[in-house]
Amino acid sequence: xxxxxxxxxxxxxxxxxxxxxxxxxxxxxxxxxxxxxxxxxxxxxxxxxxxxxxxxxxxxxxxxxxxxxxxxxxxxxxxxxxxxxxxxxxxxxxxxxxxxxxxxxxxxxxxxxxxxxxxxxxxxxxxxxxxxxxxxxxxxxxxxxxxxxxxxxxxxxxxxxxxxxxxxxxxxxxxxxxxxxxxxxxxxxxxxxxxxxxxxxxxxxxxxxxxxxxxxxxxxxxxxxxxxxxxxxxxxxxxxxxxxxxxxxxxxxxxxxxxxxxxxxxxxxxxxxxxxxxxxxxxxxxxxxxxxxxxxxxxxxxxxxxxxxxxxxxxx
Numbered sequence: 001x002x003x004x005x006x007x008x009x010x011x012x013x014x015x016x017x018x019x020x021x022x023x024x025x026x027x028x029x030x031x032x033x034x035x036x037x038x039x040x041x042x043x044x045x046x047x048x049x050x051x052x053x054x055x056x057x058x059x060x061x062x063x064x065x066x067x068x069x070x071x072x073x074x075x076x077x078x079x080x081x082x083x084x085x086x087x088x089x090x091x092x093x094x095x096x097x098x099x100x101x102x103x104x105x106x107x108x109x110x111x112x113x114x115x116x117x118x119x120x121x122x123x124x125x126x127x128x129x130x131x132x133x134x135x136x137x138x139x140x141x142x143x144x145x146x147x148x149x150x151x152x153x154x155x156x157x158x159x160x161x162x163x164x165x166x167x168x169x170x171x172x173x174x175x176x177x178x179x180x181x182x183x184x185x186x187x188x189x190x191x192x193x194x195x196x197x198x199x200x201x202x203x204x205x206x207x208x209x210x211x212x213x214x215x216x217x218x219x220x221x222x223x224x225x226x227x228x229x230x231x232x233x234x235x236x237x238x239x240x241x242x243x244x245x246x247x248x249x250x251x252x253x254x255x256x257x258x259x260x261x262x263x264x265x266x267x268x269x270x271x272x273x274x275x276x277x278x279x280x281x282x283x284x285x286x287x288x289x290x291x292x293x294x295x296x297x298x299x300x301x302x303x304x305x306x307x308x309x310x311x312x313x314x315x316x
Contacts, residue, residue: 002286004074011069019062026055053311060304067297071290079287085192087127087143087183088280089176090115093200093229094157095134095167097242100201100234103265107230108159110266111199115154118197118273119147122280127192129179132157133172135165135206143179166206169248172198173213173224180222194222195280197273198252201230203245210248214255223258225276226250231264 003009092115098108119128127143130153138161141153176196183192196217204210217224228246235241246262253260261272308315 001289002076004076004288006073008073009069011072012066015062015065015069018065022058022062053307057304057308057312060300060307064297064300064304067293067300071293071297074288074290075293076286077289078284079289080284083193085127085183086123086125086280087129087180087192087194088122089129089131089143089179089194089196090119091131091133091137091172091176091196091198092154092157093134093167093169093172093202094132094159094161095200095202096159096164096236097167097201097230097234099159099236100230100242101236102231102234103229103269107201107234108157110269111229112154112157114266114269114273115199116151117270118277119150119154121274121277127183129176130154130157131172131175131179132161133168133175133200134159134161135168137168137171137175137207139175139179143183167200167202167204168207169198169200169204169252170208170210170213171206172200173210173217173252174208177213177216177220177222180220191220191222194220195258195276196222196224197227197276197280198224198249199227199229199269200249201228201234201242201244203248210252211255214252217252217256222256224252224256225258225261225280226253227261227263227269227272229263229269 092111094108098106098111100107103110122128124147125145127145128141128147128150129139129143130141130150132138132140140156141150144150173196176198180191180194180196181187214224226246226249228244228249230242230244232243233241234243244264246260250260252258259276261268261275263269263272305315
């Protein structure tokens with residue numbers, strides 16, 4: 001945390017002085033307290049009350065003063081804010097191997113569930129698009145801020161809906177980049193801050209070379225985060241082995257400056273999406289946070305007043 005007016009923090013010494021004065025006054029008060037010889041009369045005139053009560057209003061008042069001083073010094077902190085025109089393309093493998101049941105209930109169903117959660121957690125102003133791919137790649141939802149539309153698109157992802165006969169990772173990346181470059185009228189000259197998230201369980205076996213698509217993403221400044229989903233023991237129908245193969249995805253992520261994740265179950269997949277969501281589409285800005293301290297200080301002032309009125313029928 002930084003301060004625009006750090007010299008004002010010296011006023012905290014005045015708050016500390018008030019605290020010392022209060023402690024001294026309380027000690028003198030106890031030292032010169034009036035003594036009653038009639039204990040029964042003492043109970044009637046000054047019934048016993050918890051000693052801590054009389055210190056609560058003063059403590060809240062001093063804490064309020066300290067917070068107001070901190071706010072007066074104009075503190076600043078780094079905060080993450082969504083980038084303008086931020087765009088995320090989610091590409092999901094819908095090839096036959098995604099029907100493997102090594103992840104319950106199967107890879108594709110678990111991938112769809114995690115994708116729904118990922119999209120729901122993104123800031124509402126983000127543009128989100130959806131691409132499904134198998135032997136070819138298809139745009140299910142172009143980048144929009146309409147979350148129900150994206151969720152409905154995820155629901156439509158089924159095995160074979162994007163073409164049969166292979167896994168076209170390169171085509172999926174290229175299709176995602178095309179959506180980014182045509183997002184709006186200025187996207188051709190000024191590419192929006194964007195990210196592509198690709199989930200697959202295998203190597204590229206159809207369509208464009210992923211290395212070529214990765215180079216294009218690098219030229220556009222679009223990182224590709226890749227998630228390899230499944231286990232080495234995955235099978236379809238309990239007979240056909242479909243082991244996960246993430247080397248292609250790892251290479252794409254490394255080339256484009258994205259992140260590579262390996263997820264062998266639904267929990268690891270959610271964690272991978274959460275990691276991606278925490279960094280995608282944000283930029284760090286320095287923001288004045290003095291209002292936070294002033295606001296809390298005012299709340300403490302009200303609490304001090306209420307405590308004093310309730311227990312002692314007077315304002316502090």
